[in-house]
Amino acid sequence: MKASELFVQALESEGVAYIFGVPGEENLDFLNALRGSSIRLILTRHEQGAGFMAATYGRLTGRVGVCLATLGPGATNLVTAAAYAQLGAMPMLMITGQKPIKTNKQGEFQIIDVVDMMTPLTKYTRQISSAHNIPARVREAFRRAQLERPGATHLELPEDTAREDTDAQVIRKSDFDIPQATEHAIDRALAMIQSARRPLLLLGAGANRHHSCIALEQLVKKTGMPFFSTQMGKGVVDERHPLFLGTAALSSDDFLHRAIEAADLIINVGHDVVEKPPFIMGNEAPEEGPLEAVAQARDAQVIHVNYVTAAVDAVYYPQQGVIGDIANSVERLTQRLEPQPHWDFSWFMQVKDRLDQQLLAGAEDDRFPIYPQRLVHSLRQLMPDDGIVALDNGVYKIWFARNYRAYQPNTVLLDNALASMGAGLPSAMAAKMVCPERNVVAVCGDGGFMMNSQELETAVRLKLDLTVLVLRDNGYGMIKWKQSNLGFEDFGLDFGNPDFVRYAGSYGAQGHRPESADDFERILQHCLAEPGVHLIDVPVDYSENEQILHQDIKAQSRAMVDSKKKETGT
CATH class of the missing domain: 3.40.50.1220 (TPP-binding domain)
Structure with a gap:
């Protein structure tokens, strides 16, 4: 058999269900071997989206998520996802192509040292120079990806290696026990x-x-x-x-x-x-x-x-x-x-009581553009216990982490390790594929959403039932907040946006734009109940972030301590 076919058999032996990616001409032998496989290829619109999906698949299942890219620019587009999985302890394998390594006639065209590039971002990275090495390389990549602490691994399959004939046999995976504390x-x-x-x-x-x-x-x-x-x-x-x-x-x-x-x-x-x-x-x-x-x-x-x-x-x-x-x-x-x-x-219980009281502030606020406290409260009220919220990275993440109560494990997917923008939509898509019977909502800022918004087409093509909240403030809000906090002038962080309702429609998704906080709740309830990909364009007012999160809470929590000291005389 061809080496590419052996590679696919090794992946099947590891229990791989999906490969997320954007193939290139250097992957064509591998792609052809996938045609008769039980593994489903999920074609994405950007390698970064594929990597985020594979990492989230690993995070939710504990099994290794797999993604695919070609050489050069395809491989470099996986770099952020590699760091995302590595820092976030998500088991993931990246497979990239490469020009022939024995008889390449294209000079240095598109060639970079991908293995060297991936070394500081992964637990294990190897170029496969011989078909005979495929079984051991694949088995070791999966073992390392899942071994504590889980993370990213990478294998490079050059064109000429993929075409080789081989009689090598797959190495079956073996169970291993996690050591116990002394x-x-x-x-x-x-x-x-x-x-x-x-x-x-x-x-x-x-x-x-x-x-x-x-x-x-x-x-x-x-x-x-x-x-x-x-x-x-x-x-x-x-x-x-x-x-x-x-x-x-x-x-x-x-x-x-x-x-x-x-x-x-x-x-x-x-x-x-x-x-x-x-x-x-x-x-x-x-x-x-x-x-x-x-x-x-x-x-x-x-x-x-x-x-x-x-x-x-x-x-x-x-x-x-x-x-x-x-x-x-x-x-x-x-x-x-x-x-x-x-x-x-x-x-501790006095602290809890005071915090619980403070979390109610703003939960019923009717102002519009919507206030983040009301947004978080509304979503929590409408989401079932097992519903999954996949957060991108932005200032709203603080409000969700603090105010949104998670009732079950892995129902709030946020990244506080690499904290990369652009992960919210692909993560939600992977969550929906892993848990098709559950409500899944992606929560993205307008900045982070536009970094991988093209994956809306992928979600529509896959016929996913998914709701995407785009929280619009027309700027990089988290950085603007810090800019203000440090006493700098407002500069360089505002941008324009497309008409998100029409933008969603151009991909075949359904776009919605609420006109009040109550209207947002009505639309959200509709989207959670109806099939298809829904995008809700939600204007958000973050103007009180500094006052509430850095001034009011600080003053109130310190006053609580002062009152306690006065009461006890300490």
Whole structure:
């Protein structure tokens, strides 16, 4: 058989269902081999969209998402998606083509060293120079992509290698067990938790897996320990839970940070320093601007519960690690842990009550263009418990992370690791393919949406039932906010937009433009109930972001602390 056919057989052996991509002439042997395969090719309009879809497929399923591009510019268009998957711990394999490596007659045309380019962005990257190597290279790429910590891998299949004849055989995948934490580590962590006075549980992205979620729910139930989440840890435990304090959406001075600062032990389950930190360790605050300042954990001890050891950082150096399968570690702690009479969660619960009250502010605001608090509230009210919201990156992400309660795991897909714009629509498309029976909504700013808006055609062609919210403020709102916050003049960040309703219609999607906040709710309800691809052009007013998120909340949370000190005389 041809090497390209062997490659496809190896992918089938790994259980690949989809390949997302934009093929080129260097992929034609591989493309022909796909014709008779069980694998479905999802042709996208840009390689970056294909990469985002493959990464999200990996994030949601735990299996390796696969994407395809040609050499040169096709491969370079995968770079952002590679970093997205690598930093976000999403298992993904990229396959790229290349000119013949033995008898190329086209000089250096389109040739760059793709393997070298991918080296700092992946866990494993190889050029396949012989058909005989295909089975081992494919098996190793999949193994590395799924091995903790998951991430991106890459294989380059040159034209002449793809045409070779071979009698090599596929290497069947083998199961491997994730190592378990040592008994000594469990004993140490148990002693720290039992002796703490105000232990606080943190849930991060690494805990957002089925068995870990169940184990953590049982831990909270047995111990009565309050918990909070990072942005990528939303939904690990139902956020309607009476012990859920909130999400670390702001960097500092939210009500939640008053709880973090009071904790004497933080049990960090699944968070690592790749995601923007929810707190810093130590007493010295970093010399950074107000938007970058991060809440201090002061002298709190930290237990790092994760699949891999903590990377020591200036702001994160946990005193104890519990390294191994997270679900197993949490189950073992739960079995031996009993609520302690000296635990005092009263302040945490006061913080929760105050935060819950503040989150109601603006939820029923009728002003239009719509205010983000009303937008988030309306979507939460209309989405079913298992509905999936896929967020692009922009200022609205803070409002969703803070105000939108996730009821189930992986129902709020946001990226707080690479935090790339342009991922919202492709991520939502992949989510709909993985979960076709569930409502899926992409939430994009007008800036991020236009970076991959061409994938609307792909969504229509695939006959996906999908709702896309384009939050329009006619500028790069997050950067404008920071520009203002740092005292700079408003400059260089405004742009024009197409008529989004007509733009959606040109792709065969249905466009909608609400004229009031109530009208938005009516249209959204219609779109969630009707088949097809729907785009809602939603003008948004972010004018109160600075006042609410950086001034009012800070003043109110600090006043709460001052009142407590006055009351207790401390």
